[in-house]
Amino acid sequence: MRPSRRHGHGRHQRAPVRSAGRGRRTARGRAPREEQVSEDLVPADALREELWQAVIANDEYGAVDVLRAGLDAGRDKESLLLDVVARVQEKVGTEWAADRISVAQEHAATAINERVIAVLAHRSPAERSVLPRRGRVTVSCVDGEWHAFPARLVAEVLRLRGWDVDFLGAQTPTAHLVAHQHRTDSDAVLLSASLPTHLPKAHAAITACRAVGVPVLAGGRAFGPDGRFARALGADRWAADARGAAAVLEAGLPRPTAVRQVVDDLPHLADQEYTMVVQSRGRLVKQVLSTLEDRFPAARAYSDAQRERTAEDIAHIIEFLATALYLDASEVFGEFLVWTAEVLEVRGVPRTSLTAGLGILAEELHDFPRARRLIAGGGAAFGGRPLPAVPGPGAPA
Numbered sequence: 001m002r003p004s005r006r007h008g009h010g011r012h013q014r015a016p017v018r019s020a021g022r023g024r025r026t027a028r029g030r031a032p033r034e035e036q037v038s039e040d041l042v043p044a045d046a047l048r049e050e051l052w053q054a055v056i057a058n059d060e061y062g063a064v065d066v067l068r069a070g071l072d073a074g075r076d077k078e079s080l081l082l083d084v085v086a087r088v089q090e091k092v093g094t095e096w097a098a099d100r101i102s103v104a105q106e107h108a109a110t111a112i113n114e115r116v117i118a119v120l121a122h123r124s125p126a127e128r129s130v131l132p133r134r135g136r137v138t139v140s141c142v143d144g145e146w147h148a149f150p151a152r153l154v155a156e157v158l159r160l161r162g163w164d165v166d167f168l169g170a171q172t173p174t175a176h177l178v179a180h181q182h183r184t185d186s187d188a189v190l191l192s193a194s195l196p197t198h199l200p201k202a203h204a205a206i207t208a209c210r211a212v213g214v215p216v217l218a219g220g221r222a223f224g225p226d227g228r229f230a231r232a233l234g235a236d237r238w239a240a241d242a243r244g245a246a247a248v249l250e251a252g253l254p255r256p257t258a259v260r261q262v263v264d265d266l267p268h269l270a271d272q273e274y275t276m277v278v279q280s281r282g283r284l285v286k287q288v289l290s291t292l293e294d295r296f297p298a299a300r301a302y303s304d305a306q307r308e309r310t311a312e313d314i315a316h317i318i319e320f321l322a323t324a325l326y327l328d329a330s331e332v333f334g335e336f337l338v339w340t341a342e343v344l345e346v347r348g349v350p351r352t353s354l355t356a357g358l359g360i361l362a363e364e365l366h367d368f369p370r371a372r373r374l375i376a377g378g379g380a381a382f383g384g385r386p387l388p389a390v391p392g393p394g395a396p397a
């Protein structure tokens with residue numbers, strides 16, 4: 001998370017959970033045994049509300065109790081993981097983006113939800129011995145990717161369905177992911193990426209795993225809501241969520257036969273714009289910042305902390321522009337700018353500052369027609385003043 005410029009609100013009162021069919025119960029209180037039948041499920045939205053109140057109040061034990069109450073009411077573990085915990089974790093993100101909770105509250109909530117997953121996912125030797133055995137898979141995050149929580153959910157759902165899962169957690173370097181395949185020869189690699197800026201590394205990982213004969217199932221927000229970037233980067237399959245991942249594996253995932261090279265997937269990389277923008281990233285950040293200060297008196301009056309944050313914002317913009325160049329996908333840059341404008345606006349930073357930064361960046365990249373087109377398209381997408389389009393392949397002169 002980017003540092004929040006204001007703090008969120010305080011603790012909440014937790015409401016008791018009501019079961020769908022019969023009387024009132026609290027999430028902490030266990031229901032009598034005879035009530036634990038499937039028709040009497042506690043509705044998922046009631047459990048979500050209870051869990052949300054617990055995580056936002058830093059009540060770790062209370063959060064675990066909510067899930068235990070759900071189990072006691074007959075809800076299965078997979079539904080609790082995906083329809084309750086995952087949904088609450090998503091809300092953590094929207095509340096942070098809207099500046100209604102602080103970065104600290106977001107971190108605490110995530111840590112509590114991680115504990116909840118650990119409690120839910122634990123199985124005794126007796127429970128383990130009756131699980132079906134389907135095969136062995138590896139679940140890993142792309143190099144640089146810290147969002148391990150979504151991958152952990154996928155891993156636990158697959159274990160519940162009888163798969164042996166090697167969960168490698170956050171940011172696994174590609175060479176080590178491949179070494180793991182040599183050692184284990186698992187049936188598939190499930191690769192998770194949440195941030196689009198990690199897609200170039202995801203591409204390297206997909207290519208490397210397939211080259212050693214392991215099929216790759218890709219997932220996570222970075223690959224797009226319809227999985228278009230998983231296909232563009234040569235993954236064998238994509239799935240929208242953990243249930244979809246289980247369905248793909250259950251249907252069978254053949255081992256790759258034809259090995260592809262990175263350039264086979266993305267011929268536009270031949271123009272070298274991606275490589276050159278990545279290589280000159282540091283210089284570009286400094287140049288955009290100093291031109292911003294020359295032209296806008298308000299920017300000259302920034303404190304050290306504001307200056308540092310502005311430099312971070314510029315660095316993010318350049319990183320997303322580079323990713324859009326890599327994929328040749330203007331929507332990646334446009335969606336990022338829309339998101340950034342919203343995040344900055346609720347924190348009191350006007351979107352004109354973003355437009356100004358984009359204009360200067362376009363000037364700096366005058367010899368990069370594809371980058372300038374992406375900047376123009378991105379500016380239009382978030383409602384900033386679009387920059388003039390430059391002639392070049394695919395654009396009218």
Ligand code: B12
Pocket residue numbers: 001002003082086087089090091092093094097106107110144145146147148149150151153154190191192193194195196217218219220221238239240241242243244245336339
């Ligand atoms: C928790 C969190 C963090 C934690 C992660 C801790 C952890 N242990 O995972 C920390 C603090 C580290 C973090 C850091 C950052 N974060 Co963050 N984070 C989140 C948050 C709140 C929750 C993520 C999550 O767990 N979601 C819940 C899961 C269930 O949802 P999901 O990701 O969609 O996963 C499902 C599917 O996508 C799919 N799936 C996922 N992986 C896979 C894999 C396979 C193979 C398959 C088939 C399916 C699949 O199945 C999952 C379950 O069904 C999200 C907000 C959100 N709404 O998600 C932001 C969010 C992802 N983060 C964001 C940002 C910007 C960042 C930072 C850049 C902030 C910063 N300036 O430092 C850094 C980047 C770190 C990095 N290098 O990776 C933005 C991304 C915006 C964008 N433009 O893309 C988000 C969306 C927040 C927001 N609303 O703005 N973050």
